[in-house]
Every structure is written in C-alpha cells, then in structure tokens.
Amino acid sequence: MASSASVLGHGNMAFSASSFFLRQNSTIEVAKYQKTCYGYRKNRFVGTTVAIVNQERNCLGIQFTEGEGKLPKVLLKSNSGSEAEVYLFGGCVTSWKVANDKDLLFVRPDAVFNGKKPISGGIPHCFPQFGPGSMQQHGFARNMTWSVAKSENVEGNPVLTLELKDDPYSRSMWNFAFLASYKVALNSKSLSTELVITNTDSKPFSFNSALHTYFRGFISAVSVKGLKGCKTLNKDPDPSNPIEKTEEREVITFPGFVDCIYLDAPEELHLNNGLGDIISIRNQNWTDAVLWNPYTQMESCYRDFVCVENAKIGQVTLESGQSWTAKQDINLNE
Ligand SMILES: O=P(O)(O)OC[C@H]1O[C@H](O)[C@H](O)[C@@H](O)[C@@H]1O
Numbered sequence: 001m002a003s004s005a006s007v008l009g010h011g012n013m014a015f016s017a018s019s020f021f022l023r024q025n026s027t028i029e030v031a032k033y034q035k036t037c038y039g040y041r042k043n044r045f046v047g048t049t050v051a052i053v054n055q056e057r058n059c060l061g062i063q064f065t066e067g068e069g070k071l072p073k074v075l076l077k078s079n080s081g082s083e084a085e086v087y088l089f090g091g092c093v094t095s096w097k098v099a100n101d102k103d104l105l106f107v108r109p110d111a112v113f114n115g116k117k118p119i120s121g122g123i124p125h126c127f128p129q130f131g132p133g134s135m136q137q138h139g140f141a142r143n144m145t146w147s148v149a150k151s152e153n154v155e156g157n158p159v160l161t162l163e164l165k166d167d168p169y170s171r172s173m174w175n176f177a178f179l180a181s182y183k184v185a186l187n188s189k190s191l192s193t194e195l196v197i198t199n200t201d202s203k204p205f206s207f208n209s210a211l212h213t214y215f216r217g218f219i220s221a222v223s224v225k226g227l228k229g230c231k232t233l234n235k236d237p238d239p240s241n242p243i244e245k246t247e248e249r250e251v252i253t254f255p256g257f258v259d260c261i262y263l264d265a266p267e268e269l270h271l272n273n274g275l276g277d278i279i280s281i282r283n284q285n286w287t288d289a290v291l292w293n294p295y296t297q298m299e300s301c302y303r304d305f306v307c308v309e310n311a312k313i314g315q316v317t318l319e320s321g322q323s324w325t326a327k328q329d330i331n332l333n334e
Contacts, residue, residue: 060153061186062160067094069113074148079156080188087122089115091146091162091182094122096191098332104279106216106305108298118142121214121305123193125182128174128207130290130311132239135173138212141180144170149181159185165200177201190331197325199318206318210290210311211328213281217306219293221274224252224308226266227289233261233313254306257295261313265289270333271308278333285326286310 067073067087073094076084081099086092096105107121118124118138127141146162153159164180178201183194199205228250233242236259247262265288269281290309294302310328318324 060151061156061158062151062153064148067113069115071113071115072145074151074160076158076160076184076186078158078186078188082186082188084184084186084191085122086160086162086184087113087119088146088148088162089113090119090124090142090144091164091180092119092122092124092142093184093191093193094119096186096330098189102216102275102277104216104273104277104330104332106214108214108305109301110298115145116143123214124212125180125195126208126210126212126309126311127180127197128178128205128209130208130210130313138210139207140170140173142212146180146182154185157185157187159183174205174207176203176205178205190329192327192329194325194327196323197316197318198323199320202320204317204319206315208312208315209326210309210313211286212290212307212309213328213330214305214307215271215273215279216275216304217271218274219254219303219306221272222254222293222306223272223274224269224291224306225250225272226269227252227262227291230262230265230289233263235259235261252291254291254293254295257297258291258293260291261311262289262291263287263313269308271306273306280329280331280333281308281310282329282331283310283327285324286312286328288313 061077063075065073065075072088074086076086083097084093085095087094094105094107095103097103105122111120113119125141126138129135129139131137141164144164146164149163150161161181161183166177179198181196185192193211197207227247230247232245232247234245235242236257239259242261267283269289271279271281273279288311290311292307296302312326316324
C-alpha cells in the first residue's frame, strides 16, 4: 500500500539551502525545514513553527537533510537496508548502497558542492545537450536545483520524484519552457529512475540527454559486456569529430583513455566493477550508451571509477504538450 506526501519547490539558482515550497490544500506556502529529534519541522517563511510535517516522511524511509556545502540532500532507505542519497542541486543521485554498505556509485574527489558547479559523480543529468554543442558541456540540468514533487513509500521502498522547470537561467541558454520529472525508486538490490521531459512551450523543441552514471570500480579489472556489434563514435582523440566504427569486442576493458559513444545499444549491459560485483544496467528508451574513463587526465581517481552512461544521442523533437520518457534500472546481481 503506497502512502505519499507532496512537496513542491522551485528550480532556480537562488534556491536557499533548506527551503521548499509545500503544497497544502491547493495553496503553495514557502516552508523551512528544521531538524528536530522527531524528524523535520516546518517553519513558515515568517518564522513561526507550524507543524512537524516530516515526521511521517522520515518513517517512510525518506529523510530531508543537508549534505555537503549545506546543499539540500534527500536520504532514501528501504526496509531491506539499501540506501541512496540524492542532491536537489543537479537532481543528482550521489550514493547507492545495498545492505552490505558498499557504495556502488562514485563521487570524484575533485567534486565541489557549492551550488554552482555540477556535482562530479553519482548520476548527473546531461540535458538538454549531451555535448559538445552550443551550450555548456552536458547542458544545464546538472547545475540547477530540482524541486521535490512527491515522496512515497511503496511496500517498504522509498520513491522520490523531483522536478525541474525552465527559469531565466535555463532560458538564457535554451529559450524553451519545459518540465523534467525524475522519479528515483530504491529497492533492495536496485535503483531505478524514470525521466520524463515534457514540452510546456507553445513551440517545438529538440534536445539530447544522458545519465552520466559514475560507478565505483577497480579500473584495471573493470569490464563491460553487451555492446558487441554496436556502431561506435569514438570521441578520442577529437570529441568534435568522432571516428565511426563497429565494436568487435565481447568484453570491453579500460587499459587507457576511453570516451566512446555506442549507438543503438541493447536494453541491458553488464558491468563487472572489478570489486566483486556484477551490475546489470537496464534501460527503456535510452537508446545509446557512453563509456568514459579519463585515464591519466584524472590521475588522482581514474583507477577508482568508470562511467557507463545511458544516453539518447540523436535529437528528440517534442511538439508542444508532448513528452519523452526514458528509464534506467541498475541492479546488483546475486
Ligand atoms: O567532466 P564532465 O563535464 O563531467 O564530462 C566528463 C565526460 O563526460 C562524457 O562521458 C563525455 O563523453 C566526455 O567527453 C566528457 O569528458
């Protein structure tokens, strides 16, 4: 039986570290959350304590808290003991642990949590551009603050839905009205996401996108299976002029710099992270994949991660009112 609580926030750059908009009885209030020994207490904008509204949410395995750099962070915990962390800045999942407490995602040591630069690690969004292209590399969704649209608990598993809308910052780069909805569901052995992009403008727009997932790994033992036969666009040596080929290997390893797009990738890949885990990476409608390891360009950390990205490299065009949906499911195999 699902229970839910709806919380709406704003997605602009001036987001304050602990404030959300809370929809109640169809009015939108500005609320502040304050940690108490019972949970999270909502203060009205003017400062009066109104009610403890997050007490129940904490019990549901969804806890609103502050992360690094005092950025708003949501902790997800399932009844089976798996955990995840999501920063509203960038709508970025930064941690995914199954019950053994080992984090299967990776955040780079040079990641900054200043609410300006994208968080380099976890699962950053690339939207509305994968890049390179006319705007900043990977677009703006990873350096805007997403709002919380819904938090639910479905049979012991937390489900968090974030939203991002256009604002003057996004419009300065891409002058369209849009709504991005991102549902993150944590289960005992898996983390699933669903991204829905809706054209809320009166004119069509086009975009491409990716989930730039950083997996923890021991790079000299990392391998990826499932891409044999795909057409490749190798961005090494020149990202603006990728070299077209076909992947011949059954098992892809990472002996040096890798930055390669795989077109029409299958719906399931297998990552051996070299640390004893096989992770299946399933998708619906993320039609392409990207493998990236910076090798000695990032001397301090390249040995410790690999990016296996579900992507949509070809342009998606949406007419006014149309939506596009893509799902990712990362699952730790038994
Ligand atoms: O450092 P970032 O902007 O996060 O991008 C890191 C990398 O992401 C992707 O995998 C691209 O294919 C690379 O060309 C890029 O260098």
